[in-house]
Amino acid sequence: MIAGGLRLLVPAMRSALDDCRSCEARCRSLCGSVSGAGLAEFADIAETIRLRPHQRVVTEGDPAAHVFNIVSGAAKLVKAMPDGRQQIVGFLLSGDFFGLPVGGAYPYSVEAIGEARLCRFERARFEALLGRLPAVETALRERLIADLGAAQEHMLSLGQKSALERLAGFLMQLSLRAGRLGLPSNPVQLPMTRAEIADYLGLTLETVSRTFGRLKDRGLIAVRGRHEITLKAMAHLDELAQGDEAPMVRRAEGDLRCRSVGS
Amino acid sequence: MIAGGLRLLVPAMRSALDDCRSCEARCRSLCGSVSGAGLAEFADIAETIRLRPHQRVVTEGDPAAHVFNIVSGAAKLVKAMPDGRQQIVGFLLSGDFFGLPVGGAYPYSVEAIGEARLCRFERARFEALLGRLPAVETALRERLIADLGAAQEHMLSLGQKSALERLAGFLMQLSLRAGRLGLPSNPVQLPMTRAEIADYLGLTLETVSRTFGRLKDRGLIAVRGRHEITLKAMAHLDELAQGDEAPMVRRAEGDLRCRSVGS
DNA sequence: CGCTGGGTTGATCGCACTCAACCCGCGTGG
DNA sequence: CCACGCGGGTTGAGTGCGATCAACCCAGCG
Numbered sequence: 143m144i145a146g147g148l149r150l151l152v153p154a155m156r157s158a159l160d161d162c163r164s165c166e167a168r169c170r171s172l173c174g175s176v177s178g179a180g181l182a183e184f185a186d187i188a189e190t191i192r193l194r195p196h197q198r199v200v201t202e203g204d205p206a207a208h209v210f211n212i213v214s215g216a217a218k219l220v221k222a223m224p225d226g227r228q229q230i231v232g233f234l235l236s237g238d239f240f241g242l243p244v245g246g247a248y249p250y251s252v253e254a255i256g257e258a259r260l261c262r263f264e265r266a267r268f269e270a271l272l273g274r275l276p277a278v279e280t281a282l283r284e285r286l287i288a289d290l291g292a293a294q295e296h297m298l299s300l301g302q303k304s305a306l307e308r309l310a311g312f313l314m315q316l317s318l319r320a321g322r323l324g325l326p327s328n329p330v331q332l333p334m335t336r337a338e339i340a341d342y343l344g345l346t347l348e349t350v351s352r353t354f355g356r357l358k359d360r361g362l363i364a365v366r367g368r369h370e371i372t373l374k375a376m377a378h379l380d381e382l383a384q385g386d387e388a389p390m391v392r393r394a395e396g397d398l399r400c401r402s403v404g405s
Numbered sequence: 406m407i408a409g410g411l412r413l414l415v416p417a418m419r420s421a422l423d424d425c426r427s428c429e430a431r432c433r434s435l436c437g438s439v440s441g442a443g444l445a446e447f448a449d450i451a452e453t454i455r456l457r458p459h460q461r462v463v464t465e466g467d468p469a470a471h472v473f474n475i476v477s478g479a480a481k482l483v484k485a486m487p488d489g490r491q492q493i494v495g496f497l498l499s500g501d502f503f504g505l506p507v508g509g510a511y512p513y514s515v516e517a518i519g520e521a522r523l524c525r526f527e528r529a530r531f532e533a534l535l536g537r538l539p540a541v542e543t544a545l546r547e548r549l550i551a552d553l554g555a556a557q558e559h560m561l562s563l564g565q566k567s568a569l570e571r572l573a574g575f576l577m578q579l580s581l582r583a584g585r586l587g588l589p590s591n592p593v594q595l596p597m598t599r600a601e602i603a604d605y606l607g608l609t610l611e612t613v614s615r616t617f618g619r620l621k622d623r624g625l626i627a628v629r630g631r632h633e634i635t636l637k638a639m640a641h642l643d644e645l646a647q648g649d650e651a652p653m654v655r656r657a658e659g660d661l662r663c664r665s666v667g668s
Numbered sequence: 669c670g671c672t673g674g675g676t677t678g679a680t681c682g683c684a685c686t687c688a689a690c691c692c693g694c695g696t697g698g
Numbered sequence: 699c700c701a702c703g704c705g706g707g708t709t710g711a712g713t714g715c716g717a718t719c720a721a722c723c724c725a726g727c728g
């Protein structure tokens with residue numbers, strides 16, 4: 143999960159929403175944690191929302207009155223600076239959860255990528271439910287820990303990796319994630335634009351475009367259309383993303399310096 | 406909290422540790438969430454550990470058998486790459502909590518900065534306790550959400566901000582954090598080295614050193630010794646950190662300002 | 669004393685940013 | 699039907715911020 147992933151609430155909406163059947167398979171692992179009664183309670187406070195492309199559901203800094211769950215489509219979590227710079231801190235796919243506030247306010251804005259359908263809960267009621275359903279509370283904790291881990295992994299990318307390494311890692315992430323959702327993991331589908339990839343990876347759209355070219359030149363990927371990438375050497379891509387292969391920059395390992403005394 | 410902050414367990418150690426009194430004041434807000442019996446249970450499974458400077462308690466990738474709570478001193482969360490590059494994803498101060506695994510393994514290494522004392526719990530027992538103490542589970546959830554928010558804020562820094570903006574933001578963070586711990590918030594104490602600041606901000610130590618110089622030249626800070634910084638214009642520093650003032654587009658204006666001072 | 673770890677400063681380099689032109693597909697409307 | 703605009707993408711030329719390499723400084727300490 144690149145960011146706010148939390149797939150436990152989808153089952154709750156089966157009775158509230160009529161066309162959620164595509165979610166059923168992929169969230170089965172967490173269905174067991176919700177009792178029949180609890181499931182009904184979730185359905186009770188659920189509300190369906192449809193989003194047009196680029197439409198915003200949540201605005202950074204607003205008081206957090208609701209939490210959300212993506213049913214279908216994709217969205218992005220955006221943190222903006224006053225001068226227009228922005229960082230996408232995560233992409234959300236169907237089943238992902240978001241909207242938990244920091245200090246009472248949303249810490250990011252959320253906008254749809256393409257059409258999206260999602261499910262809304264009043265936050266107060268949602269939190270009240272958590273108290274009554276410890277299994278859900280535990281599942282939520284697990285997801286938060288996973289998200290925190292993903293965030294830390296992304297910090298490593300943003301702070302230390304080259305453009306090539308970041309993009310390779312991004313493609314591998316998308317592939318793994320699609321696989322977990324039961325979708326084909328090799329021709330990777332990119333619902334987002336180059337500019338959005340750039341804002342996620344801390345690069346510019348030109349650099350992203352050029353870096354796709356470099357990956358293609360190396361024979362690691364094939365670009366088919368704007369939104370489909372074929373991974374031609376996943377193991378190699380992964381090595382590249384991890385920085386395993388010879389990079390231009392090699393930093394000395396500080397702790398073992400005592401070995402080679404001045405010679 | 407810059408990273409794995411979680412201050413709820415400290416009270417539990419009052420009976421297990423004799424000299425934790427400095428923690429008492431700062432964790433009072435969460436003390437109420439633990440019943441007397443629960444507190445005793447925590448004390449029961451607590452174990453004290455002392456660390457020498459640079460000593461490692463947790464290694465990235467190892468199976469996570471314990472969770473920890475910092476009693477005194479400071480530590481860093483480090484993610485490393487095979488070629489030696491590393492990203493510090495957080496600094497821990499007294500009261501902070503860490504060690505929750507992603508996929509069963511620690512997602513980072515943890516090393517002491519200077520001397521540190523901490524408290525260790527077996528993870529299985531800790532999680533069992535969470536089930537019996539819902540108030541603690543809730544407090545843990547709150548801390549995880551706050552940590553996730555801090556991580557996302559840091560992504561914005563790493564992905565979009567200049568060296569000057571990152572360092573200004575870092576100093577403001579440290580100041581706020583010290584204030585929350587009941588320590589003086591203006592002459593900021595830096596327990597870590599320049600190299601560690603660099604690895605946290607995604608810069609090199611040379612750039613960090615030069616950027617301290619630029620902040621000093623602008624009259625925003627005063628550097629006293631290696632580990633103490635006086636913030637001379639916190640409002641201005643904060644604007645700088647947020648990117649409110651003229652950023653990358655017209656760097657010339659910033660240079661103009663320096664020139665008029667210099668010549 | 670000299671050694672060592674941490675910090676500062678200078679000179680140079682290079683990756684990614686910036687600015688800019690251009691391409692392509694698509695929808696709209698004359 | 700083509701003209702046009704527009705959003706998204708690619709490519710090229712030049713720039714600059716921060717990385718790299720390398721002295722040098724300073725304090726603590728055996």
